[in-house]
Amino acid sequence: MRRFGRFELRALLNKSTRSMLWLVHDSRHGQEMLLAMPRQAPNSEAAMAHWLKTAHAGARVQHPNLAHVIEVGRVEQWPFVAYDRALGETLDERLARQPAPTPLEAADWVCQLLEGLAFAHEAGHAHRDLQSSYLLIDAANKVRLAGLELAQEVFPAGVDFNTVTRRAVRESAEEDVLCVGLLLHRLLSGRAVLEQQDLQAAVQQMQPLGKELVRLGWETPHPIPEPLRAIANRATDRQARQRYHLARSFLRALDGWRTAAAYDQGGPIALLMDKLQRIGHLPASSGKLHRIGQSSSLEGQHASELSSLVLQDMGLSLELLRRVNNALKQQGVTSGGTVLNMQRAIAMLGLNGLQQAARSLKPWPGPLGEVQAALLRSLMTRVHRAGMVAQALRPAGYDGEVVYLITVLQNLGRLLLQYHFADDAQQIRQLMQPGEATEDNPNPQGMSEVAAAYAVLGCDLNALALAVARYWALGEEVMHMMHRQAPDAPVRSAEGDAELLRLTCSLANELIDAQLLPEAKRQPAIELATRRYARVLGLGLRDVLQALHPEQARQDGDAPFRSAGVAIAEASFSAPLPTEPGTLDGDAESMAPRDGAAPLPKASTLRAKLGGKPPEETS
Structure with missing residues (x-):
């Protein structure tokens, strides 16, 4: 039997370029242990002292x-760290017995690993040789990471170890996080990454150090959900700037998906619901909001004036939708459908209900700082502008308020993200930006919004919005209309009122997104969106073009537009929303056909339900 000091060497469990892990028998204590040691011994007594310290x-x-x-000890010139074998088997041993864990099991193991690794990094330590054999798993699937500070770098004798070590810890911590990403790939794919058992060897082959690209393939032992695939691919992205740099960020995304997948309403959705209870969905954004709290200023106003003010x-518009539809649900009223009309909502809640809703909102900007509040204001301005464009593009005979609010609801996920998870919103925007062009990748592409949200939160923004809409009792038809048409999905047909309104609002949102592009790309993006719909x-x-630039349309009359490269005019939330005559009041003049247009359709059942009226009232 080979010996290492008092230890009997029974089996070599791991050998990488930086370290070794042995199964040994401790003759002094009469028990099995795991013995970890570096592959390269410290080159001086000073280096040995620093290693042991x-x-x-x-x-x-x-x-x-x-x-x-x-x-922690040494045998001659070789230092070692000893662990109790009773902590469990190594991940390699587990995979030999169970070669294909489910995605949920793999995510659970890696989340536990990231918990411990993040704590160690925040304490100022790194692993430097994170391998699958250093993950110890017991019978209850409890994961523990061994080998911390084992593979220390060997510096020339006589250097200031404290200085060089502090400088190297951050880089080593980022390398640890990358190795966790490679480990996740191995668990999900069921095979070694780049055919390398040593994760450090795989890191050396990856870009930018090497030329290899690591992405999760489609031939996997189990189907991989798209959010989990996006998280795994971001962890090993070809561009180092797109990867997770902190173990805590990686944990946040993976744990968000794991919790949501296991409990359906967990992770970021559960956290969002908690925030809704404490600080509401959005803060009050209008400078005239104090007027709503004064009953004397409201009693003599027409319903259309109150609606325009709301x-x-x-934030107040969404709060009224929440209150009126929750009230209908609690009363068991289902025949009238979802209310998406401010005049109807105000009539049902009354002035007292309107004042209570106004007082329940947090004053601007809520818990946000100055920079975050400015970003939220900018986003709300764009959403408001998209609502105005949707009103201008809506099919004849449809209520402008309903179209405006559907457009807002299609952006509900973005609004909630910016207000409640401002740091995550910033991270998502960064992932969507293309990286610098290189010789190997002359046209880099940023992530899509969906993929970036998966990589940061573990779920997409639409899942956040639908969870809130369900909580507000907005109904299945409204939740269907909240789904924005994917930019890369073809637009084939609009069967029914709900689909027609959904596509109209989707087009308005795409046009506003196109207006935010650089000037050279703006006009082609507008034309492309127009051709699709x-x-x-x-x-x-x-x-x-008339919907995007109504002021120019009024100036030019029937003359053709000369240019579409006009920047968006920033809409002010302190001014009433522009409306066509009679749109909110429903007078007969506004329902007349436009010149040269086909006669307007008869009021539909859907529009009646969204306005809060029973279907028989429109027959």
């Missing part, structure tokens, strides 16, 4: 997901 400091870091160290404040909605480029 750092290893002892790492052993003092206590966390449920970090393996407890039994002993629509100036996006033209046949289904019966719209042309002239209609779109």
Whole structure:
């Protein structure tokens, strides 16, 4: 039997370029242990002293997901760290028995690993040789990470170890996080990454150090959900700037998906619901909101004036929708459908209900700082502008308030993200930006919004919005209309009122997104969006340009537009929303056909339900 000091060497469990892990028998204590040691011994007594000092400091870091160290010592020139074998089997041993864990099991193991690793990084320590054999899993699937501060870098004798070590810790921590991403790929794909058992060897082959690209393939032992696939691919992205740099960020995304997948309403959705209870969905944004709290200023006003005043404040508009539809649900009223009309909502709640809703909102900007509040204001301005464009593009005979509010609801996920998860919103925007062009990748592409949200939150923004809409009792038809048409999905047909309104609002949102592009790309993006929706909605480029630039349309009259490269005019929330005559009041003049247009359709059942009226009233 080979020996290492007092230890009998029984099996070599891991050998990488930086370290080794042995299964040994401790003759002194009469038990099996795991013995970890570096592949390269310290090159001087000063280096040995520094190695032992750092290893002892790492052993003092206590966390449920970090393996407890039994002993830190040396045998001649070789230092070692000993762990109790009773902590469990290594991940390699588990995979030999269970080669294909489910995605949920894999995510659970990696989340536990990230918990311990994040704690160690925040304590100022790194692993530097994170391999699958250093993950110890017991019978209850409890994961512990061993080998902390094992593979220390070997510096020339006589250097200031404290200085060079502090400088290297951050880079080593980022490398640890990348190795966790490679480990997740191995668990999900069921095979070694780049055919390398040593994760450090795989790192050396990846861009930018090497030329290899690591992405999760489609031939996997189990189907991989899209959010999990996006998280895994971001962890090993070809561009280093797109990867997770902190173990805590990686944990946040993966744990968000794991919790949502296991409990359906967990992760970021559960956190969002908690925030809704404490600080509401959006803060009050209108400077005239104080008027709503004064009953004397409201009693003599017409319903259309109150409605216009409410629509100036996006947070108050959504609060009234929440209150009126929750009230209908609690009363068991189902025949009238969802109310998406401010006049109807105000009539049902009364002035007292309107005042209570106004007082329940947090004053601007809520808990946000100055910069975050400015970003939220800018986003609300764009959403408001999209609502105005949707009103201008809506099919004849449809209520402008309903179209405006559907457009707002299609952006509900973005609004909630910016207000409640401002840091995550910033991270998502960064992932959507293309990286710098290189010789290998001359036309880099940023992530889509969906993929970036998956990579940061573990769920997409639409899931956040639908969870809130369901909580507000907005109904299945409204939740269907909240789904924006995907930019890369073809627009084939609009069967029914709900689909027609959904596509109209989707087009308006795409046009506003196109207006935010650089000037050279703006006009082609507008024309592309128009061509996608033209046949289904019966719209042309002239209609779109008139909706985007109504002031120029009024100045030019019937003359053709000369240019579409005009920047968006920033809409003010302190001014009433522009409306066509009679749109909110429903007078007969506004229902007359436009010149040259087909006669307006008869009021539909859907529009009646959205206005809160029983279907028989429109027959």
